[in-house]
Amino acid sequence: MARFAILAVFLTAFATAATALPQQEALSQLSDKWSWNDCGASNIPLHVTSISISPDPPKTGEDLTVTARGTLSSDLKEGAYADVAVKVGRIKILQKEFDLCEEARSANASIQCPVTAGEHEITHTVKLPKEIPPAPFNVHIDGYTIDDEDLLCLDLTIDFRKSRFFGFVQD
Numbered sequence: 001m002a003r004f005a006i007l008a009v010f011l012t013a014f015a016t017a018a019t020a021l022p023q024q025e026a027l028s029q030l031s032d033k034w035s036w037n038d039c040g041a042s043n044i045p046l047h048v049t050s051i052s053i054s055p056d057p058p059k060t061g062e063d064l065t066v067t068a069r070g071t072l073s074s075d076l077k078e079g080a081y082a083d084v085a086v087k088v089g090r091i092k093i094l095q096k097e098f099d100l101c102e103e104a105r106s107a108n109a110s111i112q113c114p115v116t117a118g119e120h121e122i123t124h125t126v127k128l129p130k131e132i133p134p135a136p137f138n139v140h141i142d143g144y145t146i147d148d149e150d151l152l153c154l155d156l157t158i159d160f161r162k163s164r165f166f167g168f169v170q171d
Contacts, residue, residue, distance in 0.1 A: 033057030033159050040153035045074045045117075046143060048154055060160060061130035067123040076100075076115040079146030087138045100143065134161045 034057060038048045048070040058064045078101050086094040101113035111122060136159040143152035 035157050037155040038153070039155050040150065044150045044152060045076070045145070046070060046072050046152040048152070058128060058158065058160075060128050060132045062128060063125050064128050065123060065125040067121065069119070069121045071119050072115060072117050074117050076113065076151070077146050078113045080113070080144065080151060082141050082143040082152070085140045087140075088133070088135045132160050135159075136161065 034053065036048070036051050040047060048068060050067075050069045052067045054065045055062065080100045082098050082100055084094065084096055084098060085092060104112055107124065109122065109124075111120060136157065139156040139158075141152065141154040141156075142150075143154075145151050
């Protein structure tokens with residue numbers, strides 16, 4: 001649920017303008033159009049281990065399916081929340097706090113609060129608006145428990161600009 005809710009928050013931002021794990025690479029570069037980084041300290045409860053998207057790269061005006069996997073080292077209770085900041089370059093276009101459990105309920109997620117510790121996977125599809133500007137976006141997510149303790153840190157980048165290859169424009 002927590003991964004889903006956080007990814008739902010990430011997708012909502014775009015639509016509106018585990019300690020037991022081995023160390024992963026600092027940045028998971030999945031294509032030349034998007035990447036993610038679990039920026040949390042090793043002792044926080046939630047670590048994302050993989051994120052995949054389809055289509056890759058994402059396209060404006062089309063459905064985007066995100067599958068995320070992660071490990072939660074302690075139970076997640078009602079009241080957990082995330083602070084999300086979305087920037088285009090250095091310009092912040094969104095900063096908002098989201099209740100993770102409420103987001104999961106609103107999205108009718110298969111995992112609901114409370115969430116027990118363990119490994120979890122969730123898949124969610126959202127339609128990306130055609131109006132997303134052709135620009136690089138940076139999304140920073142800090143998640144917190146109901147007790148205001150660190151839960152998660154996640155950085156995502158996605159570039160909606162068309163790439164150029166030998167003078168030809170490619171999607």
